[in-house]
Amino acid sequence: MNACWPRSLFARLLLILLVGIFLVLMVGIAIFVKEGERLGREAIFERIAQEIASNADILDDIPPQERLRALKKHDRSLMRLALNELPERVEPQPADPLLPALRKVMPERAPIAYVHRSEEDPQRTRHLVAVKLADGTLLIGSLRRPPEPIHIPPLSVVLSTLSMIVGIGILTWFCVRIATRPLSKMAAAAHALGEDPERAPLELTGPIEVVQAAEAFNQMQQRILAHMQERSRILAAISHDLQTPITRLRLRAEMVEDDALKERIQTDLDAMQTLIREGLIYARSMDACAPPQPIDLNGLLAALSGEAADTNWTVSVSGQASAPFMGQPVALRRALWNLIENGVKYGKEVDVALSETPATFCIVIRDHGPGLPAEERERVFEPFYRAEASRNRATGGTGLGLAITRNLLHVQRGSVTLDNHPKGGLVATVILPRVQAGL
16 A cells, blocks of 8 residues: 555655546546436426326317327327227326326326336336326327437446546646645755755745744754854864963973973874864865866866875876856865875776756766775765774874865765775775856
């Protein structure tokens, strides 16, 4: 049951309305057809009764010797009339459906209905109606054929039903779409909130319930943004304030006479200085507000390759971009350098490939190292998380490099993902949009 039940609210509402309307139409059409048949039969019975009553009134005014000639002269479409005795093998039918119509039009004549069974075939019957004229003569009416109900062709019923369902279905689709569109926008906004907490708030339009939900969502977004900004300010303040005591410790370390102890102290202070510097960079990366400007991706990657060569790193660049990218040069340069540095650290050689589509620029940075397990590829972007179990800062770093990279790219509406290459090594894929909405 759950497998057949649609998951989206739009599909559920549409299905419920269509099925409900279909059932209502089917019941309505069944009632209409049955009622139509009943009314059709009643109309036929009323016509027969009117025909018998009019003939009885005419025959009352005609002399008995002229009545047979009058009956032969005026042929009847539904009844065959005769003036004679009832035939043999007749049975009264007090429940005959024609009797109510006869009693209605001529209550004074006390009509009686009979069924005449054939001698040759008892199953073969003939419906008779007998009424008395004013002089007591019996007027016998014999139905030429039994009244048949009016049948509506099944094909016309099906076609009319389908046309109504199609029309109502289109109208229902528009109504449900209008009703669920604000919810779809809210779902998209909630999904985008994780990518960009500073996105524009939702518009307060639509029904009152949707407006209230949008107001609550905008308030939640403002609180989340305030918490993130507060966290960044606290991290930046702590990192900045720690520089002064570290500087004093460096000066005091110079007074230590034991050279080995002095070297160990200086090493710890260097590690603390690096962590503080990375913390400041991480805090600033979450609040980058430099104005965008055209960036030549070809020149930027060539410059990064040259700097890597000066550091004796093996970095190759391939591919070209036909247009500049509108972004923040310093932030993009640092993000790409972090990825290249990370690749060289774990994979020695790094290959950088630049490509483009009508909507995006794609920069693929591949190293030739051991790669990462699937469960680690997203966690390495968390602040202070290091995939290396040893947590050695000489090899594992501070755990902020990739977090800084993702923040710097998110500010420019870009993204970065990690995956293992089929032939070995880790692949970092950077996607940058051609049009920078909101910058």
